Amino acid sequence: MERIRNFSIIAHVDHGKSTLADRLLEFTGAVSRRELKEQMLDTLEIERERGITIKLQAVKMFYRAKDGNTYTLHLIDTPGHVDFSYEVSRALAACEGAVLLVDATQGIEAQTVANFWKAVEQDLVILPVINKIDLPSAEPDRVKRQIQDVLGLPSEDVLLVSAKEGIGIEEVLEAIVNRIPPPKGDTQKPLKALIFDSYYDQYRGAVAFVRIFDGEIKPGMRIRLFSTGKEFEVVEVGAQTPKMTKLEKLTTGDVGYIAASIKDLRDIKIGDTITDAKNPVESPVPGFRPVKPMVYAGIYPSEGYTYEQLRDALEKYAINDAAIQYEPETSPALGLGFRVGFLGLLHMEIVQERLEREYGVSIITTAPSVVYRVRLKSGEIKEIRNPSDLPENWGIVEAIEEPFVLLTIITPKDFVGNIINLCQEKRGVQQKFLYLDPNTVMLEYHMPLSEIIMDFHDKIKGLSKGYASYDYEFLGFKEEDLVRLNVFINNQPVDALSFIVHREKAYRRARQLVEKLKEVIPRQLFEVKVQAGIGSKVIASERIPPLRANVTAKCYGGDITRKKKLLEKQKEGKKRLKQFGKVELPQEAFLAVLKVE
Ligand code: GDP
Numbered sequence: 001m002e003r004i005r006n007f008s009i010i011a012h013v014d015h016g017k018s019t020l021a022d023r024l025l026e027f028t029g030a031v032s033r034r035e036l037k038e039q040m041l042d043t044l045e046i047e048r049e050r051g052i053t054i055k056l057q058a059v060k061m062f063y064r065a066k067d068g069n070t071y072t073l074h075l076i077d078t079p080g081h082v083d084f085s086y087e088v089s090r091a092l093a094a095c096e097g098a099v100l101l102v103d104a105t106q107g108i109e110a111q112t113v114a115n116f117w118k119a120v121e122q123d124l125v126i127l128p129v130i131n132k133i134d135l136p137s138a139e140p141d142r143v144k145r146q147i148q149d150v151l152g153l154p155s156e157d158v159l160l161v162s163a164k165e166g167i168g169i170e171e172v173l174e175a176i177v178n179r180i181p182p183p184k185g186d187t188q189k190p191l192k193a194l195i196f197d198s199y200y201d202q203y204r205g206a207v208a209f210v211r212i213f214d215g216e217i218k219p220g221m222r223i224r225l226f227s228t229g230k231e232f233e234v235v236e237v238g239a240q241t242p243k244m245t246k247l248e249k250l251t252t253g254d255v256g257y258i259a260a261s262i263k264d265l266r267d268i269k270i271g272d273t274i275t276d277a278k279n280p281v282e283s284p285v286p287g288f289r290p291v292k293p294m295v296y297a298g299i300y301p302s303e304g305y306t307y308e309q310l311r312d313a314l315e316k317y318a319i320n321d322a323a324i325q326y327e328p329e330t331s332p333a334l335g336l337g338f339r340v341g342f343l344g345l346l347h348m349e350i351v352q353e354r355l356e357r358e359y360g361v362s363i364i365t366t367a368p369s370v371v372y373r374v375r376l377k378s379g380e381i382k383e384i385r386n387p388s389d390l391p392e393n394w395g396i397v398e399a400i401e402e403p404f405v406l407l408t409i410i411t412p413k414d415f416v417g418n419i420i421n422l423c424q425e426k427r428g429v430q431q432k433f434l435y436l437d438p439n440t441v442m443l444e445y446h447m448p449l450s451e452i453i454m455d456f457h458d459k460i461k462g463l464s465k466g467y468a469s470y471d472y473e474f475l476g477f478k479e480e481d482l483v484r485l486n487v488f489i490n491n492q493p494v495d496a497l498s499f500i501v502h503r504e505k506a507y508r509r510a511r512q513l514v515e516k517l518k519e520v521i522p523r524q525l526f527e528v529k530v531q532a533g534i535g536s537k538v539i540a541s542e543r544i545p546p547l548r549a550n551v552t553a554k555c556y557g558g559d560i561t562r563k564k565k566l567l568e569k570q571k572e573g574k575k576r577l578k579q580f581g582k583v584e585l586p587q588e589a590f591l592a593v594l595k596v597e
């Protein structure tokens with residue numbers, strides 16, 4: 001155990017995490033420069049042939065240090081996006097140290113700070129490293145000062161590297177060996193292992209990536225999952241070197257994988273503890289909490305697909321994605337479908353795309369909505385995952401609460417004015433305004449999550465020419481003055497278009513929404529009336545004039561190929577739409593609410 005080092009590389013996106021990881025693999029001889037390429041090709045080929053994704057979760061390397069000893073290094077990968085921030089924390093809990101990588105041309109950005117604090121919370125030793133020093137625009141001295149001023153890490157501890165050019169790599173490895181402590185633990189104690197990642201393998205079933213804190217684990221052993229009490233028999237243990245390599249056992253301090261013919265990935269909860277079924281530990285690795293989706297949307301089959309097809313696709317998909325949650329729902333407007341919970345918008349996009357591309361169903365997604373909490377006068381608390389579940393009878397409602405986040409923004413100072421305006425518009429309350437250096441400002445806001453999922457990303461990138469970065473974490477629920485906007489098409493309420501909004505914004509949003517719907521709903525042979533209102537009180541209304549003539553009428557007797565093309569085009573457009581009465585609603589109509597401010 002003295003010669004084991006477990007660490008992660010943490011960074012803002014694009015600061016060079018993957019490139020540095022490749023250099024470490026190459027330097028330690030885990031893979032040669034040529035193999036590094038081949039390795040990637042292999043992976044792609046396997047993915048293509050067998051339809052499985054092999055992602056590096058934890059790589060084992062051996063490093064012969066300057067002190068003459070050979071060390072086992074486990075490099076643990078962390079997911080990069082804010083949607084998966086809980087998983088980052090659990091991956092870090094499997095380490096004793098973290099390499100904090102900062103781009104020499106960009107300096108500290110929002111996820112640099114967010115990930116730094118996650119590492120601090122896990123009591124990790126943090127090695128600050130400035131990357132990309134080969135670039136002419138690199139400013140290592142400025143970034144060093146930022147690291148010292150903002151994160152409080154002494155600038156003499158900062159290493160300078162170019163992951164691309166392979167400069168300073170040995171110094172990073174020496175720092176890992178000399179500054180990060182070895183794992184602690186006791187091989188004689190009962191098994192205690194932390195699950196920090198998982199994936200689904202067609203052959204092995206659900207595979208758990210674990211860090212062993214005490215005891216050992218081998219094939220044949222019966223294990224128990226702490227959160228559910230479910231038991232399984234271990235079939236295989238091993239490590240990624242970086243190929244999946246079987247081992248006789250994993251022992252205290254080790255990082256590796258376990259396969260136990262677990263069929264459903266949802267049985268393997270990230271952050272959960274694995275123990276020996278015959279001799280279980282009393283307390284798990286601390287900090288486990290089940291992930292809770294914060295964003296919900298309805299998913300329905302498009303015209304031409306059935307509920308059963310969608311259900312089968314979702315069931316198959318969910319085996320591969322432990323974070324997704326779903327339950328059937330019925331929408332008066334859309335029929336039978338599912339209410340699906342996601343970790344965030346990116347996660348939702350991934351699910352939507354994979355369902356269509358890999359599982360062959362075309363779907364309609366309703367506008368995503370955050371989870372609301374309704375406190376009833378009776379004292380009961382209801383969780384609202386679908387705006388149409390909000391009680392009709394306001395008399396019984398004490399208050400509605402919505403989720404708030406702590407939002408951190410880092411931006412060049414030139415854009416601060418724009419960004420502050422945006423945050424105010426989005427009901428943000430400023431908590432902090434701090435110069436990281438004379439040119440860079442860090443802002444912190446409390447903001448409703450719903451405002452971030454609307455269109456915050458595009459707005460802030462647009463206002464800052466792409467320079468501002470942001471990150472957020474969930475704070476809690478807070479009471480706000482919220483109402484439901486109902487949408488009517490030809491006087492019929494369309495439940496799937498309704499959404500919850502702050503009362504002060506209701507008029508503006510209603511107006512913008514009906515205008516947007518007018519744009520995206522194709523003209524029909526009859527007039528279509530689009531209205532939005534609070535309760536049954538209409539506050540905005542638009543009319544979509546009827547089509548004058550049949551689209552193809554002009555072509556009769558004329559150019560037959562042109563007519564064909566037109567019909568084909570129509571057919572394509574039909575894939576993602578839903579018939580509502582006589583009106584065809586395209587996918588864009590359901591997402592129109594995201595496009596209003
Ligand atoms: P990640 O998102 O943190 O994993 O970043 P990547 O490793 O994918 O790198 C992002 C981009 O920066 C890629 O285009 C890399 O080639 C480039 N990059 C990474 N390290 C260096 C470096 O040391 N110097 C230069 N010039 N480019 C680098």
Ligand code: MG
Pocket residue numbers: 017018019
């Ligand atoms: Mg990467």
